[in-house]
Amino acid sequence: MKRSTLAALSLAIATTLGAGLAAADPIVIKFAHVVAENTPKGLMADRFKELVAERLGDKVVVEVYPNSQLFGDDKVLEVMQLGDVQLAAPALSKFSRYTDVLALYDLPFLFEDLHAVDRFQQSEAGQGLLKSMEKKGLIGLGYLHNGMKQLSSSQPLRVPEDAKGLKFRIMASEVLEAQFEALDAAPIKKPFSEVFTLLQTKAIDGQENTWSNMYSKKFFEVQPYITESNHGLLDYLVVTSTEFWNGLPDDVRDTLKAALDESIAYGNRIAYDKEAEDRQAIIDSKRTEVIELTPEERAQWVQAMRPVWKQFEDEIGADLIDAAYAANQE
Known part of the structure; x- marks a missing residue:
């Protein structure tokens, strides 16, 4: 056989082998989030990793990066569109640069509990919001609960006047900014990863968060008071880039979506349980006093914050706000 023929044959074999190896390379999904592994979000992400490994084997590898190890929520959406991260679950407040309508979930005293949140999110209106950023290159894949928000502070908060100053x-949310301004308080935008230090050094007086975040990040150890206000919702949007998601093979995408739906349902069940468990763990620690509001005291907080709805009605849409509020009565 001529040398030229052998060379051509060798090149063809090498090219074929190279193509085979390339085809065998797994799809890597980097899932970045900012909270601890023992939170609803952290446990959901780990469950998703397990399910994908079971169902797709070596075809897809999920890498989970908790505790802002890779990126914080303020950066992750930007790098997602560059292809550096494939999945994230930022708080719904983080999407204000991409759409106005998700600010709905920041409105104070809109939902009475997580059951009302579920009813709205599974409705046609709630599911429609998942697609509100497609033109900006992002697509929502599902809602993940953390819980209802409480107020922690360096001093007792029983009525709105207690928060003044x-x-x-x-x-980073205009709605949350307006919420505290309605109390004549000073809202300070800071990353979640800095909150413990800010509280410990008394650079800030308080914060709003769920029982699971305050417990897992030990905020209760540096805050003498927590007011059980249930004034807001802290939910996350599991999100990916439209380019990545639409570029997946159909069978892989379908399997990933099914695994994600199961993982989100798993995380949401944990969120329900952890609200009560972590609340009790904080009380049992005796490191902080949990203040339970009377109906009359809570009504004062509602009255103080409710004008925020009207302030953002044009951006969010009055019909959408009405639909969300109606979920409380179902």
Whole structure:
């Protein structure tokens, strides 16, 4: 056989083998989030990793990066569109750069409990919001609960006047900013990863968060008071880039979506349980006093914060706000 023929044959074999190896390379999904592994989000992410390994084997590898190890929520959506991260679950407040309508979930005293949240999110209106950012290159894949938000502070908060002049850490959200301004308090936008230090050093006076976040991040150890206000919702949107998601093979995408739906349902069940468990763990620690509001005291907080709805009605949509509020009565 001529040398030229042998060379051509060798090149063809090498090319074929190379193509085979390339085809065998797994799809890597980096799932970045900012909370601890023992939170509803952290446990959901780990469950998703397990299910994908069971069902797709070496075809897809999920890498989970908790505790802001890879990116914080303020950066992750940007790098997602560059292909550096494939999945994240930022708080719904984090999407204000991409759409106005998800600010609905930041409105104070909109939902009475997580059951009302579930009813709205599974409705046609709630599911429609998952697609509100497709033109911006992002697609929502599902809602994940953390829980209802409480107020922690360096001093007791029983009525709205008690918050006057205090500095509260918030996520980057105009609605949350307006919420604390309605109390004549000072909202301070800071990353979640900095909250414990800010509280410990008294750079801020308080913050709003769920029982599971306050317990897992030990905020209760550096805050003498927590007011059980249930004034807001902290939910997450499991999100990916439209380019990545639509570029997957159909069978892989379908399997991933099914695994994600199961994982989110698993995380949401944990969220329900952890609200009660972590609340009790904080009380049992005796490191902080949990203040339970009387109906009359809570009504004062509602009255103080409710004008925020009207302030953002044009951006969010009055019909959408009405639909969400109606979920409380079903």
